Amino acid sequence: MNRRQAGTGRSGTGPDLAAALFVLALGLLALWQTAVIPASPIYAQVGPQLVPYLVSGFLVLIGAGLVATALRGGWSANIEELRDAPPINPRALGLLLAALLANLVLIEPFGFTIAATAQFVLVAAAFGSRALLRNLVIAFIVSLSAYGLFVKGLGVNIGAGMVESLVFGAPF
């Protein structure tokens, strides 16, 4: 039993080490950002830098601890849920990331409805829906009614564009 755990542990070391190094890097990044905080001209018992130093130092310590754990075989291999999980699905993940990117790129120039519609269709495709035209229609209706609800009903502005102006008139 012990030997098998050690065996599977070794194969999990690489990814676990990467995660541990990420935490360490985050701590170091925070340490650098803390060092550039300008010293306060206002007198205070505790300056603006102390707590950031404590937190980033804490994160560096935890990161180092995680690195040590990862080098001793990691932890992923000992967690049943992770061990039995299906492998990475690059198509689904790729489409989902494309959906996020599409929204990011489209929302400022084209407004909420078009960006959200593109996002909706791509996410649905990521999870295996092949009814492209139907999703497009659903997406458009959902996005436009959400826009109507939030902007006209609740007064929360979520980004107007061409479509919104056509349907609801010029924004404000």
Place this chain on the structure above:
Amino acid sequence: MGAIDGLILGFGHALTLSNLGWALLGCFLGTAIGVLPGIGPALTIALLLPITFSVSATGAFILFCGIFYGAMYGGSTTSILLNTPGESGSIITALEGAKMAKNGRAGPALATSAIGSFIAGTVGTLGIAFIGPIVVEYALMLGPAEYFMLMVLCFVTVSAVLGGSALRGLASLGFGLLLGLVGVDLQTGQPRLTFGVPELLDGVNVVLVAVALFAVGETLYLAWRHVEGPVEVRDVGRIMMTRSDWKRSFWPWVRGAGLGFPFGVMPAGGSEMPTMLSYFLERKLVKPEHAAEFGTTGAIEGVAGPEAANNAAAAGVLVPMLTLGLPTSATAAIMLSAFQSYGIQPGPLLFTSQPDLVWTLIASLFIANVMLVVLNLPLVGLWARILKIPPPQLYAGILVFATIGTYGISNSIIDLMLLYGIGIIAMFMRRFDFPVAPVVIGMILGPMAEQAMRQAMTISQGDWTVFFTRPVSLILLLLALTALLGPHLYTAWRRRGA
């Protein structure tokens, strides 16, 4: 103000037509969103937050109470019918509940969890009303040094004690603390950890982080692990519980509620422990003729007990949240940030400065609880139909609404980048088993802890020993150290003994 006077005052405010309307709307929306697979109470509240922007403070908090309890109810429906628990507290409910559903007993399983939630919610809310004022009296005696140590204890219990590993829990906490530090330092006006980006001067929004962690990260992780195939939703069937179901459920409800509430009140704030304890307790106490149902056809005791424990714990979490201003669960952290967005700081002073608001809130919890049991039993068919939304369109819709919630706050593309960036980090956190709740709690409690520490240091004129010489502060510090190091020392001691 005592509990009875408070409740009279509270019900007087809550029982107006418009406030009842807010409660009903909250219950309905909370259940409808909470029932969606993978959406727990924290995300439900975060997603519905924009709705409260145009509502007055009292109305908004009544709405929240409904959403909070509604999301809890909705979550248990999903775990029973779909076997996909939306949050850690309903994992145990899914254990026996899904088995009952598989054997055509979904109706009674849903009914026992609804009535169990009602009983637990009532016990829990009574607990808030009667224990709250007592805690407030003691809390008013605490100085900043004690407050700081209380928060340190909170940090340790939510990140290091619960969950799989102290190291990974603390890493999540550290990430949350960092996010909380971003922005202008309120005391000195210096920008901190902003990387020179002007949009970050105002800090990172808590709701944005919660949505990133619970919606974007979760959806990304689901895509990572996506396997094509249909999802099975169990039919509800007849909802009626038989006489034997009632008899078998009654004591588990009571024991579950009694077990869950104290766990919620303690700063550990987890619902995992009480639900698990309740499950093992019911399994031990079950009548021999029903013992075989556990783990096979599904035992009703195993749904009734943990579900009551889960709801009572969730209500218990509101005690430290309202009386001390300490959120000990992700859900409470989101609620706290909602309070703050109205310029209201929960804590002992709230009970004395705004008793109307506090007691209306508590009264609304009672009302929401009654509404839900009335609403949920007949409407369970509707909730089951929501579950039939196919996953592709469901996740697509969740992401669209996640975007609205974020972009609506600020109209800033930087915030969207943060949303997706933190979402990607959350996906890796799921992959490497880092808990996400400590991020939210660290983020909202971190700045409060820093403020308390600085106040304590200002009062003591820079003398660090203040944290060790004040007795309550020292005791809290020792408790935190025990919680952090105790388990390790215990294992080491046992290893030496063996």
